[in-house]
Amino acid sequence: MTDLSLNVMGLKLKNPIIVGSCSLTNSVESIKKLEVAGAGAVVLKSLFEEQIMNQVYAHTDNYSHAESLDYVKYFEEQHIVEKYLQLIKDAKAEVNIPIIASIHCKSSGKWIEFAEEMEKAGADAIELNLYNLPSDQKKDEHKYMEAATGIINDMKKRISIPFTMKLSHYSDNLAHDLQRISRTDVSGLILFNRSFNPDIDIESEKIINGHPYSTPDEIVNSLRWTAICSDFLETDLIAGTGIHNGEGIIKQILAGATAIQMVSSLYINSLSVIEESLTKLNEWMSAHNYSSLSDFRGKLKRSNIPDQKFYDRVQFMKSINELK
Numbered sequence: 001m002t003d004l005s006l007n008v009m010g011l012k013l014k015n016p017i018i019v020g021s022c023s024l025t026n027s028v029e030s031i032k033k034l035e036v037a038g039a040g041a042v043v044l045k046s047l048f049e050e051q052i053m054n055q056v057y058a059h060t061d062n063y064s065h066a067e068s069l070d071y072v073k074y075f076e077e078q079h080i081v082e083k084y085l086q087l088i089k090d091a092k093a094e095v096n097i098p099i100i101a102s103i104h105c106k107s108s109g110k111w112i113e114f115a116e117e118m119e120k121a122g123a124d125a126i127e128l129n130l131y132n133l134p135s136d137q138k139k140d141e142h143k144y145m146e147a148a149t150g151i152i153n154d155m156k157k158r159i160s161i162p163f164t165m166k167l168s169h170y171s172d173n174l175a176h177d178l179q180r181i182s183r184t185d186v187s188g189l190i191l192f193n194r195s196f197n198p199d200i201d202i203e204s205e206k207i208i209n210g211h212p213y214s215t216p217d218e219i220v221n222s223l224r225w226t227a228i229c230s231d232f233l234e235t236d237l238i239a240g241t242g243i244h245n246g247e248g249i250i251k252q253i254l255a256g257a258t259a260i261q262m263v264s265s266l267y268i269n270s271l272s273v274i275e276e277s278l279t280k281l282n283e284w285m286s287a288h289n290y291s292s293l294s295d296f297r298g299k300l301k302r303s304n305i306p307d308q309k310f311y312d313r314v315q316f317m318k319s320i321n322e323l324k
């Protein structure tokens with residue numbers, strides 16, 4: 001008999017599949033379906049720091065008086081936040097799996113007050129999606145890490161529920177930076193976020209949106225970093241991006257992930273992919289004589305393989321020669 005339960009970010013989950021933040025977690029009805037489909041936990045659609053600011057600025061032209069403007073700002077902020085808090089309350093009342101609220105942010109600020117309200121509304125944890133594209137050549141990249149630690153310090157002052165951080169892989173000092181963040185009060189790191197990517201249509205010569213969903217091939221980036229970082233991170237590692245099926249989950253746990261997040265596969269393959277993935281995980285564990293996830297977690301992380309340089313390899317001359 002296999003046991004898929006686990007403790008992650010201070011929460012008890014019945015299995016390692018966390019549905020990541022997306023539109024499927026934006027209503028109670030949809031969250032109920034995810035619970036029935038077998039999800040271990042869900043991360044709610046993010047409350048965007050940017051979204052709040054956009055809504056405020058949309059009304060700026062109509063309100064010249066400073067007090068009116070303040071009122072509109074206040075109203076807009078309350079409106080968004082109230083709806084979000086109600087979603088947390090309703091979800092907590094109607095489902096039994098952990099509900100993780102989500103904030104999309106880039107630096108510490110007023111939005112951190114919302115985290116306190118989320119906790120009061122009943123959120124089991126909060127995920128912070130730190131979005132920073134290091135595209136400004138004038139900016140010292142270390143500032144991004146300072147932003148992360150600043151946010152974490154301010155969060156810790158305000159809330160007592162666990163909080164995690166979903167990060168991008170953009171850093172020239174990734175392993176060091178991730179270890180540094182893992183030594184703070186954060187309860188888990190999600191490696192990695194998948195950013196929106198612009199594309200170009202060569203016929204119209206226009207900028208278009210890149211594909212919104214990941215492909216299963218995209219797992220290799222987070223898999224490499226799970227295997228490298230699970231050796232030294234001092235917090236839970238939750239793998240994300242490109243995990244589309246049971247095989248992907250098994251790979252990530254072998255590499256050292258505590259749990260995984262899945263999003264694109266639910267849109268592409270429907271919610272039944274959760275049950276199919278759990279079946280695959282169960283069958284594979286039985287066939288390999290593992291009774292719990294901890295029996296094989298990290299078996300193939302960097303320090304556990306004979307050729308420890310394998311995960312660090314970036315050149316592919318040998319493979320190219322073999323392909324000839």
Ligand SMILES: Cc1cc2nc3c(=O)[nH]c(=O)nc-3n(C[C@H](O)[C@H](O)[C@H](O)COP(=O)(O)O)c2cc1C
Binds near residue numbers: 023045262
């Ligand atoms: C339709 C859609 C909506 C998303 N919305 C959010 C969001 O609100 N906040 C967030 O942090 N990530 C959001 N994401 C990113 C996912 O949570 C996830 O990190 C990303 O899709 C990579 O995982 P995947 O390869 O399993 O799709 C969204 C992704 C998709 C496809």
